[in-house]
Every structure is written in C-alpha cells, then in structure tokens.
C-alpha cells in the first residue's frame with residue numbers, strides 16, 4: 427500500500443505565526459479533510475510529519491498536541507457516514523531549531539522512524555508540504571515532493587523557483603487540488619509537471 431506524507435500546519439490546517447497551540451486554534455483548511463478521506467478511500471496510507479517546536483518553547487504541551495490530533499481524527503471519522511477514515515501515523519519533532527536534533531525537518535528522523543515502525547521504504551512516496559523544509563526532506567528521502575500554496579506555500583514557491591532543482595517541484599493550490607490530480611491521473615509523477623514551469627504557475 428503506497429504512503430503519502432503530509433506536513434500539518436499550512437497543509438491540513440490553517441497556520442499561524444503565533445503557532446497553533448490548542449485544539450480550538452486548530453482549524454482545518456477548506457477541502458483538506460475531504461482530500462485525506464479520498465486518499466484513504468483510494469487505498470493510500472496517510473502519515474503526518476510535522477515540526478512542533480512550540481512544545482520546546484512551552485507554548486503548549488503534549489496533551490494539547492494530542493487534543494489537536496484527536497480533533498483531526500474526529501473530523502476524518504465524521505466525514506463519511508459509512509466509513510471511519512483516519513490518519514495512519516503522526517510523527518512530530520518537539521525540538522527547537524538550535525537543539526540540532528535528528529528529527530526536525532528537513533532532517534529525516536521523522537520519516538526514518540516511520541519506515542522503521544511500519545517496515546516500509548518511503549522512496550517514491552509523495553510528500554506534500556508548504557515549506558522549503560518539506561521539499562528538501564522529500565528529496566533527501568527520495569520521495570516525490572509537492573508544494574501547496576496554502577500556509578507558507580506562496581512564499582516558498584518563490585524561493586523554490588530561484589533554486590533549481592527545487593524549481594521542478596509541482597505546485598498545487600491546496601491539498602484537495604493535489605489529491606484530485608493524483609487520483610484522476612493513474613500514474614501521477616513529477617515528469618507530468620515539468621512542462622508547467624513553477625514560475626509560470628505562481629505568477
């Protein structure tokens with residue numbers, strides 16, 4: 427079963443420069459719940475890999491993080507009256523940038539942990555993010571990167587455009603647009619998008 431890796435803030439839920447600190451502040455972006463359910467329905471395993479330095483900063487604690495993720499899972503479970511959908515795994519980095527840990531994206535620790543726990547290779551899997559760190563992580567793990575323009579995506583798109591080979595990253599308006607494209611094209615691959623240069627897409 428193929429895996430899809432999602433960043434959380436700015437991809438699944440609204441991001442904030444003040445951090446998302448509680449389940450109350452955690453609000454799904456339009457279409458993201460629908461998109462995840464569609465991926466699950468199509469047979470994908472869906473994992474979240476997210477930097478949560480707000481933990482180390484003391485802005486929220488593990489109970490708060492658990493409550494955010496319970497809210498996400500509840501929204502997924504309630505989306506379809508006939509099927510309970512859920513994210514298969516959520517991996518988070520609780521550290522500060524200066525902690526120099528092995529798991530803060532773009533370091534590969536979160537995905538290494540997933541591969542170990544589920545005894546899979548993520549090479550060739552899609553990784554969807556709104557940040558340069560996500561794209562760098564995808565390339566480090568031989569995943570296929572996709573950028574969404576929600577969250578910090580628009581700022582990131584400009585950076586990527588100036589930095590080949592990152593500029594080859596396919597860009598989508600949001601997670602639902604990515605998902606629709608993936609599920610309507612049997613073999614969605616990065617080559618599909620090289621005819622539509624990033625700069626053309628964001629201008």
Ligand SMILES: [Zn+2]
Nearest residue numbers: 519527529530
């Ligand atoms: Zn870490």
